[in-house]
Amino acid sequence: MFHIPARFINEMFVYHGEEGRAWIDELPRILADCEKRWDVKIGPPFSNLSFHYVAPAVCSDGTQVIIKAQSPTDEFVCETEALRIFAGRGMVKLLACDADDHVLMLERLYPGNVLSNMEDDEKAISAAVSVMRQLWRPVPAGHSFPSVQDWGQGFVRLRERYHGGNGPFPAALLDEAERLFAELSASMAEPVLLHGDLHQENILASEREPWLGIDPKGLIGEPAYETGPLLRNFFPQLWQHPQPGRVLARRIDQMSEELELDRARIRGWGIAQAILSVWWSVEDSGRIEDGADVLTCAQLMAAHA
Numbered sequence: 001m002f003h004i005p006a007r008f009i010n011e012m013f014v015y016h017g018e019e020g021r022a023w024i025d026e027l028p029r030i031l032a033d034c035e036k037r038w039d040v041k042i043g044p045p046f047s048n049l050s051f052h053y054v055a056p057a058v059c060s061d062g063t064q065v066i067i068k069a070q071s072p073t074d075e076f077v078c079e080t081e082a083l084r085i086f087a088g089r090g091m092v093k094l095l096a097c098d099a100d101d102h103v104l105m106l107e108r109l110y111p112g113n114v115l116s117n118m119e120d121d122e123k124a125i126s127a128a129v130s131v132m133r134q135l136w137r138p139v140p141a142g143h144s145f146p147s148v149q150d151w152g153q154g155f156v157r158l159r160e161r162y163h164g165g166n167g168p169f170p171a172a173l174l175d176e177a178e179r180l181f182a183e184l185s186a187s188m189a190e191p192v193l194l195h196g197d198l199h200q201e202n203i204l205a206s207e208r209e210p211w212l213g214i215d216p217k218g219l220i221g222e223p224a225y226e227t228g229p230l231l232r233n234f235f236p237q238l239w240q241h242p243q244p245g246r247v248l249a250r251r252i253d254q255m256s257e258e259l260e261l262d263r264a265r266i267r268g269w270g271i272a273q274a275i276l277s278v279w280w281s282v283e284d285s286g287r288i289e290d291g292a293d294v295l296t297c298a299q300l301m302a303a304h305a
Helices: 006-038 076-086 121-136 153-161 172-186 222-231 244-259 263-285 288-304
Strands: 040-042 052-061 064-070 094-098 103-107 111-114 193-194 203-206 210-212 219-221
Touching: 006 040, 006 052, 006 064, 006 103, 040 064, 040 172, 040 288, 052 172, 052 210, 064 244, 076 094, 076 103, 076 193, 121 193, 121 210, 121 222, 153 172, 153 263, 172 263, 193 222, 219 244, 222 244, 222 263, 244 263
Parallel strands: none
Antiparallel strands: 040 052, 052 064, 064 103, 094 103, 111 203, 193 219, 203 210
C-alpha cells in the first residue's frame, strides 16, 4: 500500500481538476508498476510534496534512489531531455525513465539538505553560482524546449485576462516588468540550455559534488536569465533581514561579479520574472495573494536594486 497524503490529493484536484483526480486514481498502479519494472521498493513520499509525487526507494542491490511520478503538468518531456543533456554535471543523474507513465528514477543525493537551509546568504548565492557554471550547455539541435520568449507570453495572457488593464497588479510595476522583458528578450546574448527554475529549494547538498541541481524545467535563453529565481526566493529568511531590499541588491551585485554578467540585465530579468511568477500563481489558483512574497520582491528590486 502506497501512502498518498490527503493534502497532496487535494492539491492535485485544485491544480488539475478531473485530470488530477484521474491521475490520483492511477497513481497506486503507476507506483506498483515501477516496483516491478525496476525491482525497487518505494517508501513513504517526502513531506514537502508539491506538484509531483516524489519518494525514496531501494533497489534490490541496496542502492538508494528517488522515484518521481509526474502529475499532468506537461513537464515530463522537457525535464527528461534536460536531465539527459546535463548528464549529471551540476545536476542529479537520471537513472531510468518510463515515458508511458511519466516516471523518473533518479540518483539520490546525500546528505540532501536544501540550499535554503544555509544561513549565510552570501555563501548560498556563491554555491548556486557554482552550480550554474556547470549546467549551461549549447542549444541542442532539434530540441523541444520552450524559450524565454515563450514564457513571456504570460504577459499577453495577463493583459487579456484584465482586458488590457493591470487587474490586481500595481500598474507602474507591471508596465516596467513588461518593458524590461521586451528589451532584454530583444537583446539577449548567445542562448544556452538553462535549468529554468534554479532557486534555493532546487539545489541540494551532495557527496558527488558540494551542490547539485534538481527538477530542471529546460529552457532556452541567455545565462543572465537563470539568476532570476534566486532573487524571488529564500523565504522567510529574506523577511527576517531589517533591510531586505539591500539583500536583493547585494545578491544582484554578487551574481554580476561572480558570473561576469551585466548587473542591469540581472536586475531587469529579476523584476520581469517575479511579475510573471506572480501571474502564474494567479493562473494556477486565481489568487494574487499566493504570490504576495514574490510581488514584494519585485517591488523591492524596482525601488532599491
